[in-house]
Amino acid sequence: MVTFSQFRSPSRSVVVTALAASLAACGGTDGALILPESATAQLAVLETSDLHANVVSYDYFKLAEDKSVGLERTATLIKQARADFPNNLLIDNGDTIQGTALADYQAMVSPLACNQKLATYKAMDVIGFDVGTLGNHEFNYGLPFLSQVTGTKFNVDGMAAVASQPTCTGPAFPLVLANVSSKKDGATLYKPYTIISKKVSAKDKDGKTIESTVKVAVIGFAPPPILLWDKRWLDGKVDVQGVVESATQYVPMARADGADIVIAASHGGWDTSAYSPTMENANYHLAKVAGIDGILMGHSHLEFPNAACTTPACNATGVDKVKGTFHGVPAVMPSYWGKAIGVINYNLVVKNGKWTIDTSKTDVSVRKALLDATAKTYVAVDPTIAAAIKTEHEAAIAYVKTPIGQSDFALSSYFADVGDVTAIQVVNAAQADYVAKYVAANMPQVKDLPVLSVSAPFKSGFAGGTDFTDVKQGPIAINNAADLYLYPNTVYAVKVTGAGIKTWLEKGAERFNQIDPALTTAQGLISTFPGYNFDMFTSSDMQYEIDVTQPKGSRIKNLNYKGAPISTTAEFIIATNNYRATSGTQFGLTAANTIYASPDANRDVLIDYIKARKNRFTKVATAGPVTFTSGSGKLAVAQTAGFANISVVSNDDGSGKSQGVYAIDLSK
Numbered sequence: 001m002v003t004f005s006q007f008r009s010p011s012r013s014v015v016v017t018a019l020a021a022s023l024a025a026c027g028g029t030d031g032a033l034i035l036p037e038s039a040t041a042q043l044a045v046l047e048t049s050d051l052h053a054n055v056v057s058y059d060y061f062k063l064a065e066d067k068s069v070g071l072e073r074t075a076t077l078i079k080q081a082r083a084d085f086p087n088n089l090l091i092d093n094g095d096t097i098q099g100t101a102l103a104d105y106q107a108m109v110s111p112l113a114c115n116q117k118l119a120t121y122k123a124m125d126v127i128g129f130d131v132g133t134l135g136n137h138e139f140n141y142g143l144p145f146l147s148q149v150t151g152t153k154f155n156v157d158g159m160a161a162v163a164s165q166p167t168c169t170g171p172a173f174p175l176v177l178a179n180v181s182s183k184k185d186g187a188t189l190y191k192p193y194t195i196i197s198k199k200v201s202a203k204d205k206d207g208k209t210i211e212s213t214v215k216v217a218v219i220g221f222a223p224p225p226i227l228l229w230d231k232r233w234l235d236g237k238v239d240v241q242g243v244v245e246s247a248t249q250y251v252p253m254a255r256a257d258g259a260d261i262v263i264a265a266s267h268g269g270w271d272t273s274a275y276s277p278t279m280e281n282a283n284y285h286l287a288k289v290a291g292i293d294g295i296l297m298g299h300s301h302l303e304f305p306n307a308a309c310t311t312p313a314c315n316a317t318g319v320d321k322v323k324g325t326f327h328g329v330p331a332v333m334p335s336y337w338g339k340a341i342g343v344i345n346y347n348l349v350v351k352n353g354k355w356t357i358d359t360s361k362t363d364v365s366v367r368k369a370l371l372d373a374t375a376k377t378y379v380a381v382d383p384t385i386a387a388a389i390k391t392e393h394e395a396a397i398a399y400v401k402t403p404i405g406q407s408d409f410a411l412s413s414y415f416a417d418v419g420d421v422t423a424i425q426v427v428n429a430a431q432a433d434y435v436a437k438y439v440a441a442n443m444p445q446v447k448d449l450p451v452l453s454v455s456a457p458f459k460s461g462f463a464g465g466t467d468f469t470d471v472k473q474g475p476i477a478i479n480n481a482a483d484l485y486l487y488p489n490t491v492y493a494v495k496v497t498g499a500g501i502k503t504w505l506e507k508g509a510e511r512f513n514q515i516d517p518a519l520t521t522a523q524g525l526i527s528t529f530p531g532y533n534f535d536m537f538t539s540s541d542m543q544y545e546i547d548v549t550q551p552k553g554s555r556i557k558n559l560n561y562k563g564a565p566i567s568t569t570a571e572f573i574i575a576t577n578n579y580r581a582t583s584g585t586q587f588g589l590t591a592a593n594t595i596y597a598s599p600d601a602n603r604d605v606l607i608d609y610i611k612a613r614k615n616r617f618t619k620v621a622t623a624g625p626v627t628f629t630s631g632s633g634k635l636a637v638a639q640t641a642g643f644a645n646i647s648v649v650s651n652d653d654g655s656g657k658s659q660g661v662y663a664i665d666l667s668k
Contacts, residue, residue, distance in 0.1 A: 200214050
């Protein structure tokens with residue numbers, strides 16, 4: 001479509017006259033839109049979120065295909081949706097560039113040159129995205145790397161002056177982010193929003209096909225806690241504003257710039273508790289900001305709408321989990337790792353010369369790559385995606401195959417919830433060794449304090465029966481170390497008291513439901529508390545039990561250090577990671593607890609350690625079974641780990657995720 005602004009010159013007045021009728025049908029001039037009253041159109045907004053660099057259907061930890069993930073399958077879903085909805089926009093909602101060995105390889109092992117495009121962006125450009133925003137994990141590799149791979153110059157302290165920064169290769173689509181700004185000049189790192197003039201096929205009131213333009217503003221938001229989560233990169237360099245505050249500022253500006261539709265690409269979930277500017281999942285409150293027509297969500301790795309959801313957040317006032325709305329505003333979240341896409345399909349009508357949304361006909365849905373859970377069939381891959389990153393994919397595989405050591409026993413997290421700490425034990429040993437050596441050499445004021453370590457089973461079945469750490473006995477390579485420690489966190493040391501340790505453990509014990517010993521019906525042991533927050537001590541010097549018959553906050557029993565009860569005032573140094581140390585208020589931690597913020601990644605510390613025990617439940621007899629899920633067919637793993645009190649209820653829990661149901665006898 002030709003825009004009026006191309007023909008402002010008086011010398012071109014004849015051309016303007018000749019095109020006037022065409023422009024009216026197209027629906028655009030440089031001044032006011034000329035739209036036929038009661039004309040109608042359809043526009044679908046398609047969303048990806050939390051791709052986490054899963055470009056191909058491949059598990060770099062297991063060195064095997066994983067059909068359940070991958071942008072190469074998402075691409076097929078996008079093609080299908082584009083065929084169903086010819087008028088469409090494709091928007092990525094962040095947490096895009098981090099999450100696999102491929103991402104780590106390009107960021108930390110063999111960093112990209114300025115003129116090279118990130119593999120994930122190469123694949124996305126093959127598909128053709130219209131716009132994207134940033135999530136919290138975009139900041140994991142630091143601002144210089146983010147600046148480079150997104151092709152965006154940052155005016156922040158610690159980086160060269162903007163005029164001296166090279167122009168690097170980013171994605172072919174624009175990135176927007178409204179609530180992260182530079183402390184240096186107050187400006188947002190990225191444009192807060194962009195307006196896409198989308199050419200659409202419409203119909204006038206008589207049913208005649210016409211061409212028109214719909215202006216869609218896309219505003220991006222990241223979770224405000226990035227200031228804590230990536231403090232080492234962001235502290236003193238950027239400010240982060242609340243999602244609602246930023247929306248209140250920029251939505252009216254987008255409307256004033258002519259937007260017909262305003263879409264909030266907000267990397268967060270929804271929390272129905274009272275709003276705070278630091279809220280991690282603020283979209284329930286974002287929906288109340290006037291002028292927002294749709295919210296694209298992510299971060300929580302869930303699906304929305306979801307009629308089967310039973311959580312309080314799904315059933316809160318103002319949430320329609322079937323239609324997919326918050327306070328009447330369409331909202332969608334398309335799972336994670338390329339497993340699905342989100343779709344908001346708008347029906348538009350011209351009223352008073354402007355495109356408006358017919359809210360009675362808006363449809364929100366999630367389209368999944370999984371076609372049949374029983375047969376475990378998925379949509380076909382789009383072969384152009386793997387072809388686009390073949391070189392990078394093969395380089396990442398070669399890297400993760402690098403041998404680093406040997407293990408005399410298997411390391412897994414299949415039964416970490418019930419006491420098999422083999423996958424956590426080696427991580428804790430490596431972290432404690434690293435911190436103890438640093439303290440001895442550099443911190444004489446605390447050198448006599450005991451050094452302990454905590455870690456969690458990062459892979460604990462959230463994504464199904466294959467989402468567990470599984471390192472076989474024998475040679476260990478880098479892919480195994482990445483399997484043991486999933487994230488590019490850095491080692492932190494915190495000083496806590498014995499009382500603080502109990503608080504920490506009590507929070508982790510929320511992983512379990514409260515068990516009623518008198519019930520004869522089956523009771524599920526595992527709650528919705530994330531496995532990656534189930535921090536464990538594995539040193540033989542620490543002993544404690546978890547009494548799951550007690551309420552939250554009163555479960556840790558017989559907490560001993562070296563065989564004696566821990567004094568509430570005794571001091572300890574705990575090796576952990578930057579996320580826990582800087583955002584662990586629920587675990588009793590504040591900034592004052594941190595005594596050492598190391599520059600070294602937990603995973604690298606683990607790898608170096610490889611190169612160069614079990615927590616128990618309080619015994620209780622229950623009238624009925626206590627059950628939990630793990631990978632199907634893994635009873636032998638439990639038996640090898642010494643668990644004689646675990647049995648198989650069913651090797652298929654019916655979820656289609658390769659999970660089995662197990663029972664644990666808490667009396668043994």
